[in-house]
Amino acid sequence: MFIYISGLKKSYMSGEVKTEVLKGIEMQLEKGEVGVILGPSGSGKSTLMNILGGIDRCDSGKVLVDGVEINKLNENQLTDFRREDIGFIFQFYNLVPNLTVGENIEVVSNISKSPFNIDEVLKAVEMQDKKHRFPRELSGGEQQRVSIARAIVKNPKLLLCDEPTGALDFQTSRSILKLLQKVNKEFGTTILMITHNAAIAAMANRVFKVRSGEIVETVVNQVTVPAERIEW
Numbered sequence: 001m002f003i004y005i006s007g008l009k010k011s012y013m014s015g016e017v018k019t020e021v022l023k024g025i026e027m028q029l030e031k032g033e034v035g036v037i038l039g040p041s042g043s044g045k046s047t048l049m050n051i052l053g054g055i056d057r058c059d060s061g062k063v064l065v066d067g068v069e070i071n072k073l074n075e076n077q078l079t080d081f082r083r084e085d086i087g088f089i090f091q092f093y094n095l096v097p098n099l100t101v102g103e104n105i106e107v108v109s110n111i112s113k114s115p116f117n118i119d120e121v122l123k124a125v126e127m128q129d130k131k132h133r134f135p136r137e138l139s140g141g142e143q144q145r146v147s148i149a150r151a152i153v154k155n156p157k158l159l160l161c162d163e164p165t166g167a168l169d170f171q172t173s174r175s176i177l178k179l180l181q182k183v184n185k186e187f188g189t190t191i192l193m194i195t196h197n198a199a200i201a202a203m204a205n206r207v208f209k210v211r212s213g214e215i216v217e218t219v220v221n222q223v224t225v226p227a228e229r230i231e232w
């Protein structure tokens with residue numbers, strides 16, 4: 001199993017008060033699959049994703065990514081894991097404003113061990129014509145395409161997407177989801193995506209429903225729906 005999570009717990013302290021945010025998560029995803037995490041605001045989705053991406057650490061439980069138990073890595077190993085194996089896409093694009101599209105991608109490619117070719121990745125996200133533009137000269141959807149290119153150029157094992165269409169209108173959202181599906185097929189990248197939108201679950205191989213820090217249901221879709229046919 002490519003992602004294997006068992007008994008994962010995480011609490012936060014605010015002052016004297018301890019809040020258990022993840023209460024024993026069980027979750028599995030195969031290599032090359034698309035997983036969707038669905039759940040209401042505050043249910044622990046981002047916390048789970050941050051632990052899986054090596055941004056945060058769990059208190060207890062097992063978290064394996066491609067056979068590596070990431071909660072056992074030291075700080076340097078965790079940094080390497082995050083840098084080399086994980087691509088992140090967020091709701092807001094976090095592009096460097098004074099670098100062009102090409103340069104934003106090059107910064108990541110330069111520090112990667114086995115990056116894809118920048119022009120190929122730009123072509124895949126249909127942004128090859130805008131390589132020399134600055135982020136402020138792009139629409140929201142175009143900026144998200146660039147942030148996807150930046151996340152995949154490093155040839156990550158796992159692409160983690162936290163509400164990637166949260167700031168986009170429905171047509172643009174659909175084109176971004178279509179692009180993620182294409183990345184999954186063409187580059188074979190395993191994708192795990194957080195969303196509030198239950199309709200998006202139709203494009204996933206596995207859907208994890210989170211409530212108050214627990215996975216209350218896992219749905220395995222035998223047939224996945226192409227993004228362009230998702231009903232909103």
Ligand SMILES: Nc1ncnc2c1ncn2[C@@H]1O[C@H](COP(=O)(O)OP(=O)(O)OP(=O)(O)O)[C@@H](O)[C@H]1O
Nearest residue numbers: 012013014021039040041042043044045046047048
């Ligand atoms: N660093 C932190 N310190 C204290 N509490 C935190 C911290 N990070 C998250 N929390 C709390 O953990 C809970 C879960 O947060 P999380 O961001 O994982 O939820 P979410 O499901 O992703 O929500 P949303 O859909 O609104 O982004 C929330 O109650 C939040 O306030």
